[in-house]
Amino acid sequence: MNIMNILIDRSTITGTIPAPPSKSYTHRAIVVASLSVESEILYPLLSEDTRATISASTEIGADVTVSEDRLIIKGVQRPEVPDRVIDVLNSGTTLRFFTAITSLAPGTSVLTGDASIQKRPNTPLLRALCDLGANAFSTKGDGTAPIVVQGPLKGGRTRISGSISSQFISALLIACPLAENDSTIEIEGELKSRPYIDVTLEVLREAGITINERNGRFLIKGNQIVDLKKYTVPGDFSSSSYLLAAGALVGDQVTIRNLYPSVQGDAAIISILKEMGADIVWNKEDGEVMIKKSDLHGTIVDVGRTPDLVPTLAVLGACASGEMRIVNARHVRYKETDRLHAMTVELAKMGVDIIEKEDELLIHGGEIHGASLHGWDDHRIVMALSVAGMVAGNTEIDTAESVSVSYPGFFLDMGRLGAGMREV
Numbered sequence: 001m002n003i004m005n006i007l008i009d010r011s012t013i014t015g016t017i018p019a020p021p022s023k024s025y026t027h028r029a030i031v032v033a034s035l036s037v038e039s040e041i042l043y044p045l046l047s048e049d050t051r052a053t054i055s056a057s058t059e060i061g062a063d064v065t066v067s068e069d070r071l072i073i074k075g076v077q078r079p080e081v082p083d084r085v086i087d088v089l090n091s092g093t094t095l096r097f098f099t100a101i102t103s104l105a106p107g108t109s110v111l112t113g114d115a116s117i118q119k120r121p122n123t124p125l126l127r128a129l130c131d132l133g134a135n136a137f138s139t140k141g142d143g144t145a146p147i148v149v150q151g152p153l154k155g156g157r158t159r160i161s162g163s164i165s166s167q168f169i170s171a172l173l174i175a176c177p178l179a180e181n182d183s184t185i186e187i188e189g190e191l192k193s194r195p196y197i198d199v200t201l202e203v204l205r206e207a208g209i210t211i212n213e214r215n216g217r218f219l220i221k222g223n224q225i226v227d228l229k230k231y232t233v234p235g236d237f238s239s240s241s242y243l244l245a246a247g248a249l250v251g252d253q254v255t256i257r258n259l260y261p262s263v264q265g266d267a268a269i270i271s272i273l274k275e276m277g278a279d280i281v282w283n284k285e286d287g288e289v290m291i292k293k294s295d296l297h298g299t300i301v302d303v304g305r306t307p308d309l310v311p312t313l314a315v316l317g318a319c320a321s322g323e324m325r326i327v328n329a330r331h332v333r334y335k336e337t338d339r340l341h342a343m344t345v346e347l348a349k350m351g352v353d354i355i356e357k358e359d360e361l362l363i364h365g366g367e368i369h370g371a372s373l374h375g376w377d378d379h380r381i382v383m384a385l386s387v388a389g390m391v392a393g394n395t396e397i398d399t400a401e402s403v404s405v406s407y408p409g410f411f412l413d414m415g416r417l418g419a420g421m422r423e424v
Contacts, residue, residue, distance in 0.1 A: 006400040006411065008386055009420030010393030014252035017243065017413055019235030019259050021045035023406045024196060026233050027053050027093045028203040031101065031174060033073040034062035035226040036207060041071040042232040048405045049091040056086050056098045060105065077226065078178070081107035085146075088113040090336065090377075090405055092120055093167055095145060099125060100171035103134035103153040104178050112146040116336055116377065119144060124160050125168040131158035132176070132183060155181030155222045162191030164334055169218075170200040177209045177224035185218040192331045194305050195265025202263055206231060235259045235287070237266035239407045241312040242383045244269055246414070247291035248278040249319050250390050254417060260287040265306045272313065275299050276320060298324035298365055307332045307339075310361070311384030314343040317363035318352040319391050324363040336378045336405075346373045346385055350392055370394030379405040386410075390419055 026045040033039035034057035044050065046066070054064050057073070061080035065072040079101055086102070088094040088111060095113055099122065102109035112118065123143030129136040133154025139146045153175060160168060169185065176183040191197065201211060207228035212219040235258035247254035261267070261284050270289060273280050276299055280291040298320045303310055310332045317324025332339045344356040349371040353364040370392045375382035377399045389395030400423075403410040411421050 004401040005398045005424050007422055007424045008389030008395045011390040011419040012250050012252055013417035013419050015417045016255040018257045019240045020407050021233045022236035024199050026050045028200055029231045031097050032203050032207045032228045034075045036075040036228045039073045039228045040230045044071050044233050047408050052089045052091040052094045056094050059086050079105040081105045082109050086111045090114050096167040096171045099147055100175035102149045103129050103151045105151045109149045117145050128158040128160045132156050153179045155179035155183040157184045159186040159188050161189055162187045163189045166193035166196040173200050176220040179222045181222045183220045187216050192304050198263040234262055237264045238308045241269040242387055244291055245312050245316055246387045248273055248294050251292045253292050256289045258287050259289050266309055268306050296320035298322040300325040302328045304328040310339050311343055311380045315384045315388045317365055318347050318368055320365040326361040330359045337376045342376045342381050368392045373397045375399035377402050379403050383410055
C-alpha cells in the first residue's frame with residue numbers, strides 16, 4: 001500500500017449511500033467455499049484483508065475467480081499442504097482461520113504476516129489444535145507468527161478461553177467438522193465478541209454443517225461434508241458505524257441502505273445512537289437507516305460483544321455532552337493495535353478529556369479542535385478519527401491507506417456525501 005495522509009475539513013454531509021459489504025461474512029464465506037465443491041459468493045467485500053483470505057484459499061488448493069460483484073470458488077474438501085508459506089499480510093482473521101484449516105492437511109504448513117500480525121497472540125488456538133491431535137506452534141515460542149502447523153487434525157476434546165479473541169473459536173468451528181473424529185470445544189470464562197461466533201455458525205449452517213451447543217460446549221460431529229452453493233454477503237454494520245456516526249454529528253440527512261437485521265453484533269450502533277439522543281430511524285423491512293445531526297449525550301456502553309465499535313464510540317463520546325463510559329473493553333487491546341490506548345492518545349491531541357483504564361475508556365465530551373493525528377496503521381482508528389476531523393476541521397491523519405483493509409471506498413463514499421477530504 002502507498003503511504004497516504006488525509007486532510008479533513010469541517011464538513012456537512014447529506015445523501016444516500018449503500019452500506020459496504022460485510023468483511024466478517026466475506027471472510028467466512030470464502031473460507032467455507034474453499035472447503036466446498038463449487039460456490040458462488042455474491043457482493044463480497046474485496047479489501048486487503050479479504051484478498052489475503054482469497055490468496056490463502058488458493059494455497060490450500062482452491063480455485064478462485066474474482067469479478068466485481070461475485071466470486072466463483074472451486075474448493076477442496078481436504079486442504080492440500082501449501083507449496084509456499086502462507087502470508088496473511090495484516091489479516092488476523094485469515095491467520096487464525098487458516099491456522100486451523102491447514103491442520104486438516106497431512107503435512108506441514110507455515111503461516112506468517114506483517115509486523116503487526118507477528119505481535120498478535122494465538123496461544124489458545126495453538127494449544128487447542130494440539131489437544132485435537134495436530135501439532136501447532138509459534139517459531140518464537142510465544143504464540144505469535146510465524147506459526148508452524150502439522151496435521152492432520154484428529155478431533156477430540158479441548159478447552160479454550162473465550163476472553164481474548166472469538167476468532168480462535170470460529171477457526172475451530174470451521175475446521176473440526178472435517179476432522180476424522182468428533183470434537184468437543186469447551187469455552188472457559190466469558191465468550192467475548194459472541195456475535196462473530198454466531199456469524200460463523202450461520203455461514204456453516206448454510207453449508208450444511210451441524211454444530212450443537214450445550215452448557216458452554218460446542219459438540220461437533222467429524223467427517224461432515226461442506227457444501228456452500230450460493231451465498232449473498234450482507235451489508236456491514238461495523239463499517240457503517242462511521243457513516244452513521246458522521247450522520248449524527250455533521251449530517252443534514254444521511255440514509256444508509258442494505259442494512260437488514262442480522263446476527264451482526266455491531267448492529268448495536270443503532271440502539272446506542274438512539275440512547276445517546278440521535279435522530280435515527282431504521283426501516284428494517286427496506287434495510288434503510290436514516291440519521292441526521294443531533295444533540296448527543298454520553299452513556300455507558302458495554303463492548304464485550306462489540307469490540308470493533310470502540311473507536312467509533314470514543315469519537316461519539318468526545319463530541320457529545322456529559323460523560324461517556326466504554327466498559328468491558330480489555331480485549332480491544334489485542335486488535336491490530338491497542339485501540340484503547342490509540343484512541344486515548346489521538347483524541348487527547350484534539351483537546352478531549354479522556355482517561356484510559358485497563359478495561360475501559362472514560363470520556364468527558366465537549367468541544368474538539370483540529371490536530372495532526374497518527375492513524376496507527378489501523379483501519380478502524382483512521383476511519384473513526386476521520387469522523388472526528390469532520391467535526392473539528394483542520395485535521396490531518398497519517399497511515400490513511402490502512403482503510404483498504406476493511407473499507408477501501410471509505411474516503412470516496414464520504415466524499416460522495418459531501419465531506420471535505422483530500423490526500424496531501
